[in-house]
Amino acid sequence: MTVHTAHPPGFAHQFEDMEQQREAGSLGMWVFLLTEIMFFGGLFASYIIYRALYLPAFEIGSHLLEVKFGALNTAVLILSSLTMALAIHSAQVGKRRAQVGFLIATMILGAAFLAIKFTFEWHHDYVEHLVPGFGFIIRPEWGAAGQHVPMFFCFYFFMTGLHAMHMIIGIGLLTVLTVMAHRGRFTPEYYAPLEVSGLYWHFVDIIWIFLFPLLYLIGGRYIGGGH
């Protein structure tokens, strides 16, 4: 049995050295993100197919969303990616307090995203009878396209809901990381959990970067006066 004298903190027995462990962790997360891409990919592909089939209905649906909240949330998420990157940077240069501060900032921004999503957007949709399965009302002014508008909202809630679920998991991860960072577990030599969770956080942001234009922007809203 190979004897490892003086284990570095966080070193797992199955690896040869710290470098191998770090590379394995990072590759593991990239592979996991591949899985995630395929997970969302099924939904994205279906969305695009139906959008091509029922374009007028999807345009009506898209125009019923509030772009200003979507745009605000996009800004909030991009900012949270920045604070996440800064938290990792603080770990690399060994600044513990900055690490904790940036992690908390990332969590707050994530929570703000969810708050805006749930209170201003989803709740508003509910009041307006735009939630399929919960009293959706097809409005007469939509005309013939109206019967397919619920389809758009199904996708809207599935996709943003799945994304919100990933955000909630991310905030859970960040809570653990903040406690670990507070206890000084991360050093310039060992900050792999932070780095790997950062990859996840950025990935969830990128999903939103695709969702925002797909759901809110495309569909002729700004071309020739839109509707």
Place this chain on the structure above:
Amino acid sequence: MSTATIDVHEAPAGSHVNYLNARYGVKSWLLTTDHKRIALLYLVSITLMFFVGGTFAVLMRLHLIEPQGALVQPETYNKLFTMHGVIMVFFFLVPSIPATLGNFLVPMMIGARDLAFPRLNLLSWYIYVIGAIFTLYAVISGGVDTGWTFYTPYSSSFAHTQVIPTAIGVFITGFSSILTGLNFVVTIHKMRAPGLTWFRLPLFIWAIYATSIIFILGTPVIAITLFLLGLERLLHIGIFDPAIGGDPILFQHLFWFYSHPAVYIMILPGMGVMSELVTCFSRKRIFGYSFVAFSSLSIAIISFLVWGHHMFVTGQSIYAGLIFSVLSFMVAIPSAVKVFNWTATLYKGSISYDAPMLYALGFIGLFTMGGLTGLFLASLATDVHLNGTYFIVAHFHYIMVGGAVMAYLGGIHFWWPKITGRLYPDGWARFAALVIFVGFNLTFFPQFMLGYLGMPRRYAVYPSEFQVLNVMSSAGASILGIGYLIPLIYLTWSMRYGPAAGPNPWGAKGLEWTTPSPPPTENFEEIPVVTEEAYDYANTTVTRG
């Protein structure tokens, strides 16, 4: 494991500290992170699921002895074939070789102490068990009758059976596959012993690597599909419902995007086992190593491009059908490369017919038949005639049972001395291999004929002119069932009473055979350095012992 057993070999099992006797107690198993112990946890749970699924098959075959059905109501029959399919596909075949033999062997074959993420590995097993519990709950609480394919809108709107618990079970178990695949990919990339280059890897590792790619890229798609199906059934909203413009065919596209590659999840690891068995028992290096290695990868890649051949008659455009047909024919090329290369390896080899080799030879014949009949189904015109008949049932059972299960049993028999440190009675093992081969052919060959004559699958009754062939098939199924029980008995027996195995009872090459049997918890005293090609039987003499 008892150390008091009288041992006949000089190196008795249990005399050294190994992964089995290092710690005792239920907790040491349920909280283990040792890949070898997790492999055994999987072995026990999938064996249980195999016999549950097998029981359904036996009941179906008994029912079909008479044209009007001998045993159950048609509704029950629908549930039997559905639950047989769901359990066998998702809870036995998909995890069978990767989660048991793969878990045990991947670190040992590449000279590592464990997988890259041992705790994640244990989590995979727990996820599998939770998924299995949901599905077994569905079985007990009334069953499910949609067919294992869960086609909408029947599954989403019309079925009155336990679709949701079954779908949740399959959904959850999918994550077990994903995490196992992730663990293998990272381990194979990052943890190979010094000198073990990609082209010195045992071909089993290449096959597991290709399988893992499908796990990672395919499984999430069925997860999201079943998620959507569940929402649609629960909330009556969704994207497959024709009432709001949804397309049930989209469900089939998404379903087969995973489930066709899943066929290769089931057969690729078996092909990996085959390469190990054929080389060891013909004492030769594999013929065309790199062709066999790359054929695994190309099967994995092409498998993602052929799903449409399940939908030739479901309203897919004829041009899509043409392309899917051509692509499906392309999968035959790497598959044939493998069969030819195993055969060429046998040529002028010094062949011995131990039990694992009997399974391997059975595999070559049965897989070839299953593969060639696949081409009948990949051809548009013949598929119109054969689609939805027993021909399909026979075809995929030749691949799944004649291929995957034969390879699985061959692998279990090959590595059993390494896993348990015990030898099993060889005579019984050869006898069982023969019984399984005979029982299998008697069960499924008549089904090719039934299908060609036009008997549709999934029916509880049939015209009386099909009775002779159906009775033959049912007789075969009972022989096959007994064939599967025999290894269960003598392998269990051997765990306690079998003579102790030496480190290398077959005289095989490969790092796993350089360790004592059973191996110590950390596998290797010292991480080995590899200096030779895989299967170098020609230049070094390995003795059995």
